[in-house]
Amino acid sequence: MLLFRLVTTSADVAATRSRLAKRKFLAECIRQSADPSEPADSIELVVTFLSGTLRQRRTGVGWASLSTLPAPADEPTLTVQDVDNTFETIAAMGGSGSAALRTAGVEALFARATAAEQVFLRGLVFEDLRQGALDSLVQDGLAAAFEAPLAVVQRAAMLLGSTATAAVLLAQQGISALEAVGLRVGIPVRPMLAASAPHPEAAAAKSGLPALVDAKLDGIRVQVHRTGGTVRLYTRSLDDITDRLPEVVEAVSALPWHDLVLDGEVVGIGASGRPLPFQDIASRTGSSLDVAAGRTKTPLSLYVFDLLHVDGRDLLDEPLSVRAAVMTEVLPPSMLVPRIQAETEEEVTEFFTTVVGDGFEGVVVKNPAAAYAAGRRDAGWIKLKPRHTFDLAVIGAEWGYGRREGWLSNLHLAARNPVTGDLVMLGKTFKGLTDKTLTWQTEQFLAREVRRTKSTVFVDPPLIAEIAIDGVQRSTRYPGGVALRFARVLRYRDDKSIDEVDSLDSVVALGPVVEAAADTD
Structure with missing residues (x-):
């Protein structure tokens, strides 16, 4: 299939706010990719690209290499296979001279692309298509293309860790094959995520009581798969980081079980018994080369808060109360996240106060009857x-100005429109930034620059930052209709993708919206 077919589909999807229309455009393109006249791998590549990613998790292509592009081609000739083959070759490059070869490969590919295709390819490289077709919407289109129940497609994609894999299975073997998909040890599933609440009473009201309450650890989320003597560790984005955490592999290997699937957090505990800052943990897991060379100084430990499989028994659809009971039977207490069962709001509040005082990030209040909602x-x-x-x-x-002159300082912050996927600006902040962060972010912004005014540099793809606020207020200054109150930067989150940016609805719902005496940042 020509890449241009996907480009036009993406443009059609981006041009409408109707979910039904988006689904129709996606379904037509996906259906065409499954035609017998197309190469066997077309549907996998088409679904992957329409979801906004490349098949290769890492390509080594940075923003600087795409800051200037060759003149575009006049006519579309690239196929989706051409694109995939090129990035497969580029991703495999390494050693001396690989950077120059990678740049040459990128330039050759983009020289074959039309102007519209160049924009699309750049969006794929940085996972930033901005078409409003998030993975969930592509699943919707996939279900429509084959007249399959959406719930079956969603569940299979979650358990297979890939919508594209589910698409191939559906196209080749039909709906019954998707319905038969279960948890497979060794294949990571998309992790269950938590909603938010502003205070313990609201959290207890949402989850119901009694509830299980976990200490919220500020570390690296990992999913652990063990089968026999093989242990693999995956991040929330399903990247394999096994070689970066040898002590965790060793701890899991010592357990007396053949097959395990665990969900947990990797954290470091200092000599004082308090958790180490997230930045220390992130730097420790940043490179397998440092681990291999013995340059790491931060020992990390695994704390498990969920158990999805043990020796032939799948627990994914069991209520949390059952999963928790089995987990305490099969894992040592030292590997379990701190947890209580709370019968009252007062117990939730007391535990929350205690763990925050101990240096943890907060708590997660969990409904004991809930199954594991993967993804x-x-x-x-x-x-x-x-x-x-x-x-x-x-x-x-x-x-910036004054002491911050020469640095890009005041940040423009945006949430995600939950319907279209567009980014909606709702505030600015220059608070919480150290000199080191200012230097780093200025370099990043200039590398990602797409346009500028006299005072502002606009970037694409955006960076993701964790922002603390005291609330929101009504405002006509920003497109979202609200403004953040006392926003400040806690940290940048390079472990999260644009799809994980919080929605505007979540920002508005979390705190009370107050009337503004005047629009302020």
Whole structure:
């Protein structure tokens, strides 16, 4: 299939706000990719590209290499296979001279692309298509293309860890094959995510009582798969980081079970018994080369909060109360996340106060009757922090002045429109930034620059930052109709994608919207 067919579909999807229309455009393109006249791998590549990603998890292509592009081609000739083959070759490059070869490969590919295709390809590289077709909508289109129940497609994609894999199975073997998909040890599933609440009473009301309440650890989310003597560790984005956490592999290997699937958090505990900052943990897991060379100084430990499989028994659809009971039977207490069963709001509040005082990030209040909602942000889990925090997109920054002259400082923050996927600006902040962060973000913004005014540099793709706020207020200054109150940067989140930016609805719903005496940032 020609890449241009996907480009026109993406443009059609981006041009409408109707979910039904988006689904129709996607279904037509996916259906065409499954035609017997198309190469066997067409549907996998088409679904992958329409979901906004490349098949290769890492290509080594950076923003700088795409800051200037060759003149576009006049006519579309690229196929989806051409694109995939090129990036497969580029991703495999390594060693001396590989950077130059990678740049040459990128230039050759983009020289064969039309202007519209160049924009589309750049969006794929940075997972930033901006078409409003998130993975969930592509699943909707896939179900429509084959007249399959959407729930069956969604569940299979979650368990297979890939909508494209589900598409291939559906196209080749039919709906019954999707219905038969279950949890497979060794294949990571998309993790269950938590909704938010502003205070313990609201969290308890959402989850119901009694509830299981976990300490919320500020570390690296991992899914652990063990089969026999093989242990693999996956991040929330399903990247394999096994070689970066040898001590975790060793701890799981020592357990007396053949098959396990665990969900947990990797954290570091300092000599004082308090958890180490997230930045220390993130830097520790940043490179397998440091681990191999013995340059790491931060020992990390696994704390498990969910068990999905043990020795032939799938627990994915069991209520949390059952999963929790089995987990305490098969895992040592030292590997379990701190947890209580709360019967009252007062017990939730007391535990929340205790764990925050101990240096943890907050708590997660969980409904004991809830199954594991793989890949979804579900009300069965409610996260609660001592401050309101959101993951927002940084879409631009203004030049600083005074002591910050020469740095890009005041950040433009945006949430995601839950219907279209577009980014909607709702505030600015220059607070919480150290000199080191200012230097780093200025370099990043300039590398991602797409346009600028006298005072502001706009970037694409955006960065993702965790932002703390005191609330929101009504405002006509920003397109979202609200403005953030006292926003401040906690950290950048390079472990999260644009799809994980919080929605505008979530920002508005978390805290009370107050009338503004005057629009302020």
